[in-house]
Structures are given as structure tokens and as C-alpha cells.
Amino acid sequence: MVATEEQILRILDNVSDPEIPALSIADMGILRGVKITGGQVVVTVTPTYSGCPAMYDIRKSIVQELKDNGVEGVKIITILSPAWTTDWMTDEAKRKLKESGIAPPTKTTEFSLDNIINQKDFVPCPFCDSENTELRAKFSATACKALYYCNACEQPFEQFKCH
Amino acid sequence: MTYTDELIEAIGEYLLRLADDRMILSHRLAELCGHGPILEEDIALTNISLDLLGQAKLYYEKVAEMSEGEVTADDWVYFRDEREYWNVLLVEQDNEDFAHTIVKQLFFDVFEMLLYGEMVNSKDNDLKAIAEKSIKETKYHLRHSHEWMLKLGGGTEESNRRLHDAVELLWMYTGELFYTDEVDEILVAAGIAPDTSKFRDEYYNTLNKILVESELDKMDPDAWMQSGGREGLHTEFMGHILATMQYLPRSMPDEKW
Numbered sequence: 001m002v003a004t005e006e007q008i009l010r011i012l013d014n015v016s017d018p019e020i021p022a023l024s025i026a027d028m029g030i031l032r033g034v035k036i037t038g039g040q041v042v043v044t045v046t047p048t049y050s051g052c053p054a055m056y057d058i059r060k061s062i063v064q065e066l067k068d069n070g071v072e073g074v075k076i077i078t079i080l081s082p083a084w085t086t087d088w089m090t091d092e093a094k095r096k097l098k099e100s101g102i103a104p105p106t107k108t109t110e111f112s113l114d115n116i117i118n119q120k121d122f123v124p125c126p127f128c129d130s131e132n133t134e135l136r137a138k139f140s141a142t143a144c145k146a147l148y149y150c151n152a153c154e155q156p157f158e159q160f161k162c163h
Numbered sequence: 164m165t166y167t168d169e170l171i172e173a174i175g176e177y178l179l180r181l182a183d184d185r186m187i188l189s190h191r192l193a194e195l196c197g198h199g200p201i202l203e204e205d206i207a208l209t210n211i212s213l214d215l216l217g218q219a220k221l222y223y224e225k226v227a228e229m230s231e232g233e234v235t236a237d238d239w240v241y242f243r244d245e246r247e248y249w250n251v252l253l254v255e256q257d258n259e260d261f262a263h264t265i266v267k268q269l270f271f272d273v274f275e276m277l278l279y280g281e282m283v284n285s286k287d288n289d290l291k292a293i294a295e296k297s298i299k300e301t302k303y304h305l306r307h308s309h310e311w312m313l314k315l316g317g318g319t320e321e322s323n324r325r326l327h328d329a330v331e332l333l334w335m336y337t338g339e340l341f342y343t344d345e346v347d348e349i350l351v352a353a354g355i356a357p358d359t360s361k362f363r364d365e366y367y368n369t370l371n372k373i374l375v376e377s378e379l380d381k382m383d384p385d386a387w388m389q390s391g392g393r394e395g396l397h398t399e400f401m402g403h404i405l406a407t408m409q410y411l412p413r414s415m416p417d418e419k420w
Contacts, residue, residue: 050296051217080221081292083299113276113369137203138307139210147203163299 003071008034008041011069015061018054019142020160022100025058029088032079041066041074046084048163049143086163098126103148103159123159125150133157164286164353173349174287175226176249177356179239180346180393182222183250186240187401188271189215190408191258200261207307208264214300221293241412245402246395253336255392255400262325265311266333272305273369274340281357290355309373316377327379337370338388 003011012034015025025031025045032044043062047055059076066074086105089097094104103126124131130152137147145158166174192212199205223236253271258264279301282294315322341359343351350356367384374381391397412418 047217047296049214049217050221050293050300051213051215053213079292080296081288083292083295085299113273113365137207138303138310139203139207141206143210143213161303163303 003036003041003069005034005036008036008043008066008071011065011071012043012062015058015065018057018061019144020097020100020102022096023093025062027090027093027096029084029086029090029093030058041071042077043074044077044079046079048084052143054142084163086160089160097160101126101157102145103157105160105162107162123148125153125155126157127155128153169349170353170355171229173346174355175229176346177350178222178226180249182219182226182239183248184254184271185215185219185222187248187250187404188254188267189213189219190404191254191256191267192264194258195264204261211268211304211307214297214304218293218297218300221296225289225293237412241409245397245405248392248395248397248401248405250392251336251339251342252389252392252398253333253339255398255404256333256336257400259329260325261311262315262322263329263333265308265315266326266329268304269308269312269373270333270337270340270370272301272308273373274337274366275301276305277362277366278357278359281362284354285356286354312373312377316379323378326377330374330379330382334382335387335389337366339390339392340366342390342393344393 009026012031013024013026015031017023017025017028017030020028028048030045030048032046034044035042045055045058045062055078059078062076063074066072087107089105097104103123106122122131123133123135125133125148128150130150132151133148134151135146136149136156140147140158144161144163146161147156148159149156189212192208192215195205195208196212197205199208220236223239226239227234227236253267256263256267258267276298279294279298282290283298285291285294312326315326317323341363343359347356347359351358363384371381
């Protein structure tokens with residue numbers, strides 16, 4: 001089967017992030033592009049975190065999903081630059097995150113040593129939208145999330161870290 | 164830019180230094196898996212370990228790529244002896260207690276933040292890309308270690324004393340972070356590696372600011388400093404780290420799991 005780049009992208013909509021199954025790799029901004037050159041499909045991806053253990057699975061799922069749809073001999077390229085940022089996540093992705101009980105990331109801030117030291121996050125609860133929340137742990141079940149607690153509805157919840 | 168043989172050799176050395184620092188610190192943090200003081204910290208420290216492992220892998224893979232397939236990233240990690248490891252002594256120091264773990268991490272995080280802040284302007288595209296990627300992670304690590312400095316320093320008499328002891332013990336290993344030799348000189352001149360002397364003052368000012376905030380005394384940047392790691396001369400801890408880390412692949416080479 002000779003597919004077009006649009007068709008490949010549509011097939012890849014079925015590949016989700018194994019750590020956040022509600023989101024596809026396109027929603028996440030992990031999938032950076034598809035090119036067909038000389039009949040070969042080249043898929044470009046970028047990691048969320050340098051040591052993200054999901055990248056191996058994601059590469060495998062891309063190859064498998066395309067193979068299931070009759071596309072073989074796929075080449076996957078991993079790029080680091082420009083570095084992945086949560087700003088690339090679509091509004092749709094952020095909505096899906098909130099729906100699955102994960103507070104979406106807010107805008108990322110500029111880098112400076114003073115900024116890091118004084119930076120405070122403001123994270124509304126994904127369940128009741130209350131602003132009365134507190135950070136319980138900077139690191140949570142995966143590299144990309146932090147653990148918060150909502151004082152209003154008394155629920156713990158995860159936040160997708162701004163990155 | 165054109166890469167002369169001299170430049171390529173210097174980049175290879177430089178990449179291994181960056182990689183070894185992160186690899187050994189990552190291993191130290193991984194030792195805390197299942198031994199963190201509280202569950203949240205167990206997860207935090209191993210998450211930081213994972214980020215550093217990921218960064219180390221990027222550097223090792225670039226050296227492996229430069230060797231045109233002669234050596235792999237795993238060869239560098241598992242089949243080199245103590246005298247062939249170039250990490251700074253700071254990262255191999257024992258975890259001792261939670262205060263030591265945090266102080267060691269803080270000393271490294273502040274340096275890494277400044278280093279990557281400059282390396283994002285490197286003329287080498289791969290180094291630039293790795294720096295752009297890693298600085299975001301470092302920023303988060305620093306927020307974590309800084310927060311714990313404040314908590315431990317302003318906590319109980321006991322937590323403040325332990326933090327104080329850790330700073331006293333580990334301070335002499337900070338000087339080596341600014342070690343430079345001809346490798347650095349060649350790469351700084353070529354605009355590939357940052358000139359660390361440019362941010363030495365900022366490094367120590369930031370640390371002293373954090374120490375004061377943490378209800379500790381300021382430390383002297385010009386105090387006597389211990390070095391040796393960059394020349395392969397390590398402290399007693401290094402052999403033990405390698406024995407644990409390399410045991411499996413050395414007893415079963417080429418085994419996949």
C-alpha cells in the first residue's frame with residue numbers, strides 16, 4: 001500500500017502515550033512530522049524528558065500500528081531540538097488531560113536563577129476547579145507529573161508539569 | 164564549522180566527562196530506590212536519577228557515534244575501570260543521609276544550571292540541543308533541592324546540624340566543577356564548550372545565598388578544594404560504585420535482558 005503523509009498521520013492518531021493513554025503522541029507534541037522519501041516512511045519524534053522510558057514503547061507502537069495498516073519499512077528519527085515543551089500540547093490535549101483527572105500544564109516561564117528560586121505554581125483542581133490546592137510532591141508516578149492535593153474537594157490529583 | 168582531528172579528540176574527552184558526572188550521580192540516586200526517607204522522596208530522587216541517566220546516555224551515544232561503531236554507550240559505562248572514569252569527586256560521594264544527598268544534589272544542580280545556560284549557545288549543534296533539552300530538567304531538580312535546603316535548614320536542631328555537617332564535608336568537592344585543562348581550552352576557543360570561569364562567582368554567590376536562607380553559615384569559595392576525578396584519581400567510594408554497577412554485564416558479557 002502506498003500511503004500519503006496525511007494518511008500516515010491519521011493512522012498515527014491511534015498511537016497513544018503509554019503513560020497517559022487518553023492522549024495520542026500527536027496531542028502530546030511528541031510526533032514532530034512524517035515524510036515519505038523514495039517510498040520510505042520517515043517518522044520524526046522527540047522525547048518529553050531525556051530519560052523518558054516510554055520512548056522505547058512509543059517507537060515500537062509506531063512501527064506496529066503502521067505495519068497493521070500495511071505500511072512497512074518505517075524509519076524513526078529522534079530529534080532533541082527544538083526541545084519539547086508543554087506549550088506544544090494542543091488545547092484539545094489539555095481538555096482531555098483535565099477530563100482524565102490530570103491538571104493540565106500552564107504556560108512555561110523564562111529561565112533565570114532568581115526565577116527558579118521564587119517560582120510558585122498556581123494549579124486549579126481538575127475535579128472541582130478550586131484554586132485552594134497545594135503541592136504534595138514535585139515528582140509523581142511519571143517524570144512528567146507532580147502530585148497535588150485539593151483542599152476544597154479533598155482529592156489528591158496529578159498535574160502535568162510545565163516543561 | 165569544520166572539525167579538525169584535534170577538535171574531535173577534545174570533544175570526545177569532553178563528552179565523556181559530562182556523561183560520567185551524570186552517570187555516577189544517577190547511580191548514586193538510584194541506590195535510594197526503596198530507601199528514600201518517605202515515599203514521595205523515593206520517587207523524586209529516582210525521577211532525578213532517570214533524567215540524569217537520560218542525559219548521560221545522550222552524551223555516551225554521541226561519543227559512540229563519533230567512534231563509528233567501534234564502542235557502544237554500554238562499553239563506556241560497563242567496561243571501563245576506575246582510572247578511566249572522569250567524573251568529578253562530588254558525584255561519587257556517599258549518600259550518607261538525606262541531608263548529604265540533598266546538599267550534593269544542590270551543589271551539582273546549581274552548577275549544571277549555569278553550565279547549560281551557557282551551553283545552549285554552543286556552536287556544536289548536538290551539544291546545543293542536549294543543553295536546551297536538559298536545562299528544563301535541571302531547573303526542576305534545583306527547585307527540588309533548594310526547597311529541601313530550606314526545610315532541613317529551618318527544621319529542627321537535628322536537621323539543621325545534619326545539613327551543616329553535609330555542607331562542611333562536601334564543600335571541598337565544589338572546586339573541581341571548575342577544573343579546566345587543554346580539552347576545555349580548545350573547546351572554549353572554538354565556541355563549543357562554555358568557559359566555566361565566567362560563572363564561578365555567580366555559582367558561589369548563589370550557593371551562599373541559599374546557605375544563608377537555609378539558616379547556615381556562608382562558606383569560602385577560596386577554601387582548599389579536593390580534586391582528582393578529572394584525572395581518574397577517585398575517592399574510596401568509586402570502586403564500590405563500579406563493582407555494583409558493572410557486576411552483571413562483566414559476569415555475563417553480551418547478555419540481553
